[in-house]
Amino acid sequence: MRIGSVLLLIAAADLARPADLRVTVVDHADQPVADAVVYAVPSNPPPHNEVHKASIDQVHRQFVPRVSVVQAATAITFPNSDNIRHSVYSFSHAKTFTLKLYSGTPANPVLFDQPGIVVLGCNIHDAMVAWVLVVDTPYFTRTAADGTATLAGLPGGDYQLRAWNNSMADEQAGEALHIGAEAPGLRQLHVDGQQLAAHP
Amino acid sequence: MRLNTLRSKMVVFLVALLGVVQIGVFTLVNSSTTRAARIKIDDELEVGEKVFASELKENDERLAQAASVLASDFAFREAIATGDSATMDSALENHGARVKAAAVLFVNLQGMVVDDTIRGAAEPRRFELGALIDRAKSAGQATAIGLIDDRVLQLVAVPVQAPLTIGWIVVGFPVDQMLATNLRNLTGLQVSFVTEQEGRWTLLASTLTPELSRVLLSTLPPFAQAMSTRVLAMPEQHQLRVVPLGESGARHFVAVLQRPINDAMGSFRNLSAKMIALGLFSLLLSIGGSIVIAVGITRPLDALLQAVRRIRRGDYSVPIEIHRGDEIGILAQGLDHMRAGIAEREQRILKLAYEDSLTRLPNRSQFGERLQREILQAADRHGSLAVFVMDLDRFKYVNDNLGHSVGDHLLIEVAVRLRNLLRDGDGVARLGGDEFAVLVPTAEEQRVTELAKSIIEALERPFDYEGQPLDVGASIGIALYPAHGADAQALLRNADIAMYVAKRTRSGFTVYDPHYDTSQQEHLSLIGELRRAVERNELRLFYQPKVTLNSIGVHSAEALIRWVHPVRGMMPPNLFIPFAEHTGYIKVLTRWVLSEAIRQCGAWLQQGMHVEISVNLSARDLSARDLPELISGLLAEHRVPAEMICLEITESGFMEDPAFAQRVLDRLSAIGLRLSIDDYGTGYSSLSYIMKLPVNELKIDRAFVSNMSEDADMMTIVRSTIELGHNLGLRVVAEGIEDSKAFALLRGLGCDVAQGYYISPPMAAEALPGWLNGSVNVRRLPEIPADDVLAAVS
Numbered sequence: 002m003r004i005g006s007v008l009l010l011i012a013a014a015d016l017a018r019p020a021d022l023r024v025t026v027v028d029h030a031d032q033p034v035a036d037a038v039v040y041a042v043p044s045n046p047p048p049h050n051e052v053h054k055a056s057i058d059q060v061h062r063q064f065v066p067r068v069s070v071v072q073a074a075t076a077i078t079f080p081n082s083d084n085i086r087h088s089v090y091s092f093s094h095a096k097t098f099t100l101k102l103y104s105g106t107p108a109n110p111v112l113f114d115q116p117g118i119v120v121l122g123c124n125i126h127d128a129m130v131a132w133v134l135v136v137d138t139p140y141f142t143r144t145a146a147d148g149t150a151t152l153a154g155l156p157g158g159d160y161q162l163r164a165w166n167n168s169m170a171d172e173q174a175g176e177a178l179h180i181g182a183e184a185p186g187l188r189q190l191h192v193d194g195q196q197l198a199a200h201p
Numbered sequence: 202m203r204l205n206t207l208r209s210k211m212v213v214f215l216v217a218l219l220g221v222v223q224i225g226v227f228t229l230v231n232s233s234t235t236r237a238a239r240i241k242i243d244d245e246l247e248v249g250e251k252v253f254a255s256e257l258k259e260n261d262e263r264l265a266q267a268a269s270v271l272a273s274d275f276a277f278r279e280a281i282a283t284g285d286s287a288t289m290d291s292a293l294e295n296h297g298a299r300v301k302a303a304a305v306l307f308v309n310l311q312g313m314v315v316d317d318t319i320r321g322a323a324e325p326r327r328f329e330l331g332a333l334i335d336r337a338k339s340a341g342q343a344t345a346i347g348l349i350d351d352r353v354l355q356l357v358a359v360p361v362q363a364p365l366t367i368g369w370i371v372v373g374f375p376v377d378q379m380l381a382t383n384l385r386n387l388t389g390l391q392v393s394f395v396t397e398q399e400g401r402w403t404l405l406a407s408t409l410t411p412e413l414s415r416v417l418l419s420t421l422p423p424f425a426q427a428m429s430t431r432v433l434a435m436p437e438q439h440q441l442r443v444v445p446l447g448e449s450g451a452r453h454f455v456a457v458l459q460r461p462i463n464d465a466m467g468s469f470r471n472l473s474a475k476m477i478a479l480g481l482f483s484l485l486l487s488i489g490g491s492i493v494i495a496v497g498i499t500r501p502l503d504a505l506l507q508a509v510r511r512i513r514r515g516d517y518s519v520p521i522e523i524h525r526g527d528e529i530g531i532l533a534q535g536l537d538h539m540r541a542g543i544a545e546r547e548q549r550i551l552k553l554a555y556e557d558s559l560t561r562l563p564n565r566s567q568f569g570e571r572l573q574r575e576i577l578q579a580a581d582r583h584g585s586l587a588v589f590v591m592d593l594d595r596f597k598y599v600n601d602n603l604g605h606s607v608g609d610h611l612l613i614e615v616a617v618r619l620r621n622l623l624r625d626g627d628g629v630a631r632l633g634g635d636e637f638a639v640l641v642p643t644a645e646e647q648r649v650t651e652l653a654k655s656i657i658e659a660l661e662r663p664f665d666y667e668g669q670p671l672d673v674g675a676s677i678g679i680a681l682y683p684a685h686g687a688d689a690q691a692l693l694r695n696a697d698i699a700m701y702v703a704k705r706t707r708s709g710f711t712v713y714d715p716h717y718d719t720s721q722q723e724h725l726s727l728i729g730e731l732r733r734a735v736e737r738n739e740l741r742l743f744y745q746p747k748v749t750l751n752s753i754g755v756h757s758a759e760a761l762i763r764w765v766h767p768v769r770g771m772m773p774p775n776l777f778i779p780f781a782e783h784t785g786y787i788k789v790l791t792r793w794v795l796s797e798a799i800r801q802c803g804a805w806l807q808q809g810m811h812v813e814i815s816v817n818l819s820a821r822d823l824s825a826r827d828l829p830e831l832i833s834g835l836l837a838e839h840r841v842p843a844e845m846i847c848l849e850i851t852e853s854g855f856m857e858d859p860a861f862a863q864r865v866l867d868r869l870s871a872i873g874l875r876l877s878i879d880d881y882g883t884g885y886s887s888l889s890y891i892m893k894l895p896v897n898e899l900k901i902d903r904a905f906v907s908n909m910s911e912d913a914d915m916m917t918i919v920r921s922t923i924e925l926g927h928n929l930g931l932r933v934v935a936e937g938i939e940d941s942k943a944f945a946l947l948r949g950l951g952c953d954v955a956q957g958y959y960i961s962p963p964m965a966a967e968a969l970p971g972w973l974n975g976s977v978n979v980r981r982l983p984e985i986p987a988d989d990v991l992a993a994v995s
Contacts, residue, residue, distance in 0.1 A: 090275075092282035092363045122364025124275050130364050170365075 022152040022185045026144045026164045026192055033148020037192050038070045038134055040141030041152055041160035041178055049074035056080060057131055059087050064121060064131030068167050073137045076110035088124035095119045095135050132167040155180045164190035208495040215491035223480040234469040242440040242460050249388035249458050250442045256387050261344040267300040268357040268372040281307060282363040289316045303354055304373035308334060319350050333358045334369050346447035346454045349373055353396060353405050381406040393417060393457040397424045424453045438462040501529045517544030557631040559609055560616035568630030568638050572689040575642060576682055585644035586682045590696035594674040596635035601860050607666055618659045644681040653677050653710040676703040677710035685713045728784055731777060735793055739765050742797050743963035747956045750948040757813035760798040761963045782819050791822045796835055801966050803839030810970060815847040829868040843873030851879045863894060870895035882922060899926040903937025910942050923950050
């Protein structure tokens with residue numbers, strides 16, 4: 002996987018107290034990329050002592066939202082808002098599962114406990130695609146239209162700072178981020194391309 | 202059937218015409234149907250090519266669809282997306298088998314073959330047909346013919362979506378016999394899948410027979426040319442289309458669609474077979490028909506031809522019986538009229554040609570033909586026959602003196618008498634003039650002799666003309682078959698010769714003797730020699746003295762011709778004079794004799810010898826109009842008085858044409874020449890006639906003189922002749938005196954002049970003066986008193 006060179010502009014960091022990190026994401030043409038996921042994975046990930054909850058709906062033969070970012074150990078429910086039945090599956094290594102044809106909301110949510118990229122599809126409707134980025138960190142956000150995002154409340158420590166959008170089949174190795182005493186400076190991240198269209 | 206006959210010409214023409222037309226039609230049909238067949242095949246190929254293309258496309262789509270279905274199978278995708286290599290392998294295997302794929306490959310997004318049913322999950326390797334994947338990326342799916350692990354496959358690439366594309370399934374289907382057969386069934390064309398590499402063609406599958414497939418591979422030109430190849434001889438003509446299917450590196454894949462031209466020609470073959478059969482049938486029909494027509498025309502023509510041939514042969518008896526309404530019938534009718542006309546006219550002409558109009562006897566031509574026929578018949582039965590040729594004596598006299606009507610009457614009477622003498626089977630003809638011929642169908646001597654005698658007798662009987670008796674006689678020459686000649690011409694000629702002999706010898710009739718003919722032959726050879734004799738001066742005149750009996754003196758001599766032949770020696774006149782008379786050469790001889798005699802007379806006169814010279818003239822000499830002038834000239838030239846020359850003319854010499862003879866004699870006499878009647882007593886000249894002639898002398902024939910000593914009748918004739926001569930005022934000469942007795946008797950009878958061997962044989966001119974001077978043979982003659990002699994014989 003190619004990774005663009007990463008320029009890190011680190012502001013002064015104070016180890017003692019959490020800091021906010023501002024990041025801009027650009028593509029190869031240095032154009033800001035909107036809706037890209039920016040996340041920082043700490044060197045020592047916190048234990049999964051609680052299960053988060055999330056939901057990906059199916060509306061008008063589309064997954065809603067198409068791109069989700071969840072922390073590892075998130076139980077995602079797949080309610081079916083359509084009046085037709087869907088069969089949601091994933092062959093991704095991070096989470097492989099199949100929901101047999103169903104309508105309404107299945108009884109059991111699907112637990113996404115491994116970090117990684119999970120591509121969801123419907124076995125009945127090939128056009129339905131959704132991405133779930135499972136990250137092993139609570140610090141993630143998404144860029145705004147101008148490609149900027151802020152990771153707020155990063156405790157001091159070392160991180161791998163990564164950006165991703167759904168045009169990328171794999172996660173970046175990321176770049177090192179140290180939150181120290183001084184406040185971190187603005188960081189610019191590169192992604193491979195634009196966010197895939199919501200409606201292909 | 203000969204080729205130049207009308208019939209064969211017609212048949213050949215009609216058949217050739219029909220043949221040409223048929224060949225033309227056949228060629229036309231053949232060429233147009235061949236062209237049509239080619240166009241048809243071309244059309245079929247074009248259609249077939251389109252069908253083939255659409256079928257191939259459809260096949261592609263079907264395969265692609267199958268591959269798509271396979272690729273979208275959830276379990277398959279799950280196996281591919283999540284499974285280990287063994288699972289993936291078995292999934293490829295399993296699902297490939299479902300769609301009857303020959304090979305299934307999974308190519309990942311990096312273009313690497315991750316797994317396939319050929320090698321299993323080995324080391325990933327680059328997929329060779331990257332272009333196929335590229336096309337599939339943009340089109341969602343792609344197909345191609347390609348080579349996978351040395352196998353030619355129809356490949357379909359479809360994405361594997363999980364749900365994003367995680368790679369490509371490439372499904373390979375065999376390009377095999379079944380495909381070819383299916384396509385053949387759809388297109389109606391032979392389908393072959395072949396591949397070319399470096400100009401060498403390899404067969405993948407074909408609906409052709411293995412043999413033809415091999416031929417196809419060996420005859421297909423290299424790829425570039427093959428694309429535009431339309432016709433291939435393998436060895437039958439095939440029309441074809443080469444459809445490119447794809448290529449792999451330097452290797453080309455093509456489909457060959459073809460159809461043998463003969464296939465399309467099948468229906469034409471049928472047609473042409475029918476046409477040939479029909480052509481042969483109509484040819485036979487036309488041959489038959491034209492023969493029938495030709496025969497219909499030529500059979501009557503043949504009949505006409507036969508008739509014409511008959512007419513040409515002279516057979517006019519068979520009428521031409523062709524009754525038809527057409528031109529040939531009219532022609533036949535016309536020809537028949539012509540035949541009848543010719544027959545009639547021929548009869549008339551034959552009558553004219555073969556019959557003597559005066560006597561109604563057959564003429565010379567008919568007699569000759571009949572004689573020839575009789576000779577042939579006689580030859581067949583080994584028989585014999587006799588031919589008489591007769592000539593009337595004194596006929597010319599009758600004709601000239603009494604008129605032609607009397608002559609004609611005489612001839613008619615002769616014919617009647619001859620007819621009366623003949624038996625059945627005998628034939629009589631008038632050969633011309635006063636010449637008649639008789640054919641006796643036997644050579645038996647008695648019969649021939651009797652008939653000859655009876656004819657002579659019959660013709661000697663006087664003929665009566667208006668109460669006036671006419672005396673004629675006949676001389677007959679007889680030739681016998683086979684003794685005297687093998688054909689009519691020879692027999693007639695020999696009979697003619699015999700007749701002349703008879704006439705000369707006055708024997709009535711004479712049977713031919715070969716001796717006559719040899720003398721005749723000698724004569725023929727003599728004519729040339731005789732002619733030369735004059736030129737070479739071989740002729741001599743001998744002179745026989747004539748003595749006067751009353752005074753025993755010589756005052757005249759008869760000039761006798763002799764021929765001193767260089768080979769035969771001295772030739773007596775009887776050996777060549779008759780011949781000369783016969784040929785007319787006598788005139789030349791007579792001129793020579795006259796010239797020589799008068800010259801000699803003149804010469805003697807100069808010597809003082811007065812010798813009167815007698816010269817013999819023949820009847821023919823008399824007919825020369827210039828004779829008097831000739832003699833006058835000679836006399837003047839040699840200064841000889843006319844009375845010194847005496848011309849002796851035989852009685853028969855002027856009896857042939859007495860009137861003319863008289864005129865000539867009158868002219869000769871007018872010159873002053875002396876004239877003598879030679880051989881008097883043998884002819885039939887009447888005294889009244891002789892009295893009219895201006896003659897001076899009578900010469901008693903030697904036959905009487907030499908026999909009178911023994912024969913009292915002869916004596917009487919001699920005596921009365923002497924008396925007669927004297928009474929007429931003529932000098933009487935006796936010749937042929939051979940002994941003293943005759944000499945004495947003649948002297949006693951008062952004969953004026955004597956001549957003969959007893960007195961002197963003829964002698965050369967040089968000897969005569971001597972004989973006259975000293976030779977006194979005459980004087981030595983016994984002086985026998987005439988009375989004694991007369992007494993002795995009486």
